[in-house]
Amino acid sequence: MIRYITAGESHGQSLTAIIEGLPAGLSIDEEYINRHLARRQVGYGRGERMNIEKDKVQITSGVRWGETIASPVALIVNNKDWENWGSTMSVDSSGKNPDEHLLKPRPGHADLPGILKYDREDVRDILERASARETAARVAAGAFALRLLEEFDIKVFSYSVKIGNAGLENLEVTSKDIDLIEASALRCPSPEVEKIMIEEIDTVQKNKDTLGGIFTVRVEGLPPGLGSHVQWDRKLDARIAAAILSIQAIKGVEFGIGFKSATLPGSKVHDEISYEKQEKKYYRKTNNAGGIEGGMTNGEPLIITAAMKPISSLMKPLKSVNTITKEPVASEKVRSDVCALPAAGVVGEAAVALELASALMEKTGGDSIREMKRNYKAYLDQVRNF
Numbered sequence: 601m602i603r604y605i606t607a608g609e610s611h612g613q614s615l616t617a618i619i620e621g622l623p624a625g626l627s628i629d630e631e632y633i634n635r636h637l638a639r640r641q642v643g644y645g646r647g648e649r650m651n652i653e654k655d656k657v658q659i660t661s662g663v664r665w666g667e668t669i670a671s672p673v674a675l676i677v678n679n680k681d682w683e684n685w686g687s688t689m690s691v692d693s694s695g696k697n698p699d700e701h702l703l704k705p706r707p708g709h710a711d712l713p714g715i716l717k718y719d720r721e722d723v724r725d726i727l728e729r730a731s732a733r734e735t736a737a738r739v740a741a742g743a744f745a746l747r748l749l750e751e752f753d754i755k756v757f758s759y760s761v762k763i764g765n766a767g768l769e770n771l772e773v774t775s776k777d778i779d780l781i782e783a784s785a786l787r788c789p790s791p792e793v794e795k796i797m798i799e800e801i802d803t804v805q806k807n808k809d810t811l812g813g814i815f816t817v818r819v820e821g822l823p824p825g826l827g828s829h830v831q832w833d834r835k836l837d838a839r840i841a842a843a844i845l846s847i848q849a850i851k852g853v854e855f856g857i858g859f860k861s862a863t864l865p866g867s868k869v870h871d872e873i874s875y876e877k878q879e880k881k882y883y884r885k886t887n888n889a890g891g892i893e894g895g896m897t898n899g900e901p902l903i904i905t906a907a908m909k910p911i912s913s914l915m916k917p918l919k920s921v922n923t924i925t926k927e928p929v930a931s932e933k934v935r936s937d938v939c940a941l942p943a944a945g946v947v948g949e950a951a952v953a954l955e956l957a958s959a960l961m962e963k964t965g966g967d968s969i970r971e972m973k974r975n976y977k978a979y980l981d982q983v984r985n986f
């Protein structure tokens with residue numbers, strides 16, 4: 601099982617990730633992780649901060665001579681912007697200045713529940729950690745899971761489905777479209793739809809507003825039988841849903857046709873079972889389930905779709921209350937992005953990959969990559985000969 605944890609404030613010195621439970625013998629280098637970090641930073645609609653940061657990882661433990669050695673992996677991504685925040689974010693009390701306190705919590709952010717819960721006067725103590733800057737650390741950790749899945753020919757990719765009123769309507773996107781997605785400023789496989797998405801972002805930006813959207817993570821090449829039906833916390837869809845919902849600003853997640861399946865009769869929802877002797881063996885002509893049944897992968901592509909709310913830092917602030925005077929005020933105006941949906945898709949890949957890598961290790965016994973591969977081959981033979 602893979603466990604991971606991150607640390608770091610948005611304008612603090614650095615972000616840190618620790619990943620525990622990776623098998624030995626996985627080859628990886630910093631350049632590979634940096635490529636994924638760079639993918640998270642692109643996107644039309646990002647704010648000024650992305651001109652400052654060029655995220656680069658430093659691996660400080662768990663990798664030797666280009667391979668994991670089964671020890672916990674520790675990663676650091678420095679915040680370049682920290683130089684501009686030295687006193688505001690100083691670890692010692694030298695920078696302490698109560699006049700700087702932020703006292704006007706933003707609706708939709710962690711600000712108000714956070715200060716109430718942790719008894720902090722300064723909203724900054726909450727917003728620094730709640731910020732989506734943290735997702736850089738998750739993407740760095742997720743790169744290890746993506747690298748592991750590549751060893752088993754499992755492809756994880758994401759794309760933007762909807763921004764504002766612009767959306768891909770029922771378009772089937774597969775790994776053949778990856779180059780189109782990666783070339784798009786909005787990670788959208790359709791240039792026509794992307795154009796309208798850009799117009800939507802321009803309009804909200806002019807109105808000093810923000811926009812969320814919908815993204816899909818799709819995984820191809822999975823075997824049947826990852827996860828389990830036998831216990832709530834072993835169901836793979838539940839584990840993936842939790843990982844996706846833990847991404848900042850994500851409000852909903854569905855598998856396959858998801859919420860739509862609640863409105864259709866069973867005969868229109870469930871994917872009938874077919875068999876082809878030579879190659880495919882058991883397969884489905886439809887994939888409404890999104891590749892998961894009973895908490896287990898079923899061998900079809902895994903399709904996870906997530907809804908992101910609009911970012912809660914608005915340039916035209918919403919109403920709030922000053923937490924000292926209790927007077928009505930406009931909430932804090934904090935520099936932010938207009939739309940971060942494309943970045944959220946890349947973070948979604950990391951979140952899904954970490955759960956899948958963990959489930960694959962449970963299935964194949966995960967002390968070393970070589971052991972996993974031996975056991976994986978034996979399991980695939982079992983499934984093919986069933």
Ligand code: EPS
Pocket residue numbers: 610647648649650653681730731732733736913934935936937943
């Ligand atoms: C964020 C606010 C913005 C974003 C940031 C997330 O940062 P800042 O407050 O410094 O302008 O750019 O995202 C990142 C820095 C990142 O790497 O994704 C927020 O409040 O969530």
